[in-house]
Every structure is written in structure tokens, then in C-alpha cells.
Amino acid sequence: MKTIPVFFTPQMVADSRSYSPSAAKPKQVVASWQALGLPLEVHAPAAVSVEQLSLAHDADFVRGVLEGRLQNGFGNRSPEVAASLPFTSGAMCAAARHAWKHGGVAVAPCSGFHHARWEQPAGFCTFNGLMVTAATLRAEGARRIGILDCDHHEGDGTDAIIGHLGASSWVRHFTAGKHFHRPRDAEAFFAWLPGVLDALSDCDVVLYQAGADPHRDDPLGGWLTTRQLHERDEVVFQSLAARAVPVAWNLAGGYQQQPDGSIPKVLEIHDNTLRACAARYVTR
């Protein structure tokens, strides 16, 4: 690949009015990436439709959130957040479709997916863009979709939706947050990862959540150092690229904030994921 496709539009960005900086993060992350001088090509993703969201959620829940009658994952009914949600899932969907059709890698700088359940939001997550994407691609002909969730927290909403849909035959889901929590777990994590990547090798596309909150200094984390998070990304990209398994990755959590609200530590982790991605996929 000569360039890395990044699916971003300012319409993905919102002020969540909550503890989590995630809804405002896409713009900051993309600006940070553009300053690295790596060859990116930014595409504006289309919004997903109510019908697409309803492949992974109860349709009344979807409409209720979008129309401001029901709370979002941040515990409010912000119209701004509601307007951003179809684009957040849309970015994941567009990146995954691009990777599936063209091979290699694509990026969706978005978060806020894996705790969202069939008919309720949870933990800063409103709609489960991972499962919306998996269900959309399946409807478009994909046979098997992998989800490698390397956030600090467990992808419990993803599991709940897989259970609701009876989707375990066509979604392979691995969530590190179920198994690893403290710095002493780092070695076990790196022993776990290769087997998981083996198990994903027959997927049409893998959705990789490169969470920043597994960092050991994260207030909600974590078990890895900045260097180990970079190593995590290198192992994932190396393994999937060697097997020619397409991958679409996103950001997930990251809560290390400075007193002024800036997030340089989180941006550094996401910068490193892009560096690992470029090192593996970009050919000059």
C-alpha cells in the first residue's frame, strides 16, 4: 500500500459532556497523525442507516436515541452526540468494508462501541459499531468477521449482541479485557496474543480495537507500558499481514488527561499504533 486509508469526518466529533474524552477524540487523533508525516489518505465515511444500526440493536432503542428520547452511552440526550453516532459506526463500517474489498489495512479513528448491548447503552458506548459493522458486512456477503478487542475493558456488550443474534458461527470475538488487568499480566497477554491471531486467520476481515486504556498509568487501566502497547500493535499487524487477513482498526478507550484537558499520553499511544501500521503496510 502506498497510503493508509483513514475514514474520518468532523461529523464523528461531539462534546459528550461526560468524563470520557472519546467522542471528541477523532479530530485530535487525526490532527496528531497528520503531524507525523506518514502517508495518509482521509476519506469521509457515510453515516450508517437506522436499518443498519438495527441489524445489531433493537430498532426502537436506535430510534429513541437518535431522536433524543432515550439516553446515550454518556448518560445524556445530547442531540450533538446523537448526530455523531451514525458517522462513528459509519467510519468503522467504511474502514472494514475497504479492508475487506481491497485487502491490507484501513483505519477508523473512533471509539465507544464494545459495552453497548442489544437494547441499551453502557459505559460511554451507545451503539456497538463493531457488531453493526460485522452484521452489515455479513449482509453484504462476508462469511466470517473477527473482532480482536485490545481495550482494557471487557467487550461484554459485543458478547451480549453475539448471543442475541446467535452469531457465534460467523463472528470470532476475543476480548483481552476479560483476562488481563494488572502489570503482572503483561507476559500472559503476550503469550495469549499469537494463539488468538491464529484463530482469526480464516476471517474475511478483522476489526482490531487498539485501546489506549490498557496503559498502566491510565486511571481506568491497565497492564502495559507505552512500549508494550506499541509491541502489541506490531504483533497484531505483523501476524495479520503475514496471513493476508485484512484489518480495520479503531481507537477505543484512553483516559490519561492533563489538568488542562489535553490528552498527549493517549495521542502518543494512538500515534504509535499508526506508526506500527505504516511500518507493516506502507511500501515506498
Ligand SMILES: [Zn+2]
Ligand atoms: Zn476501555
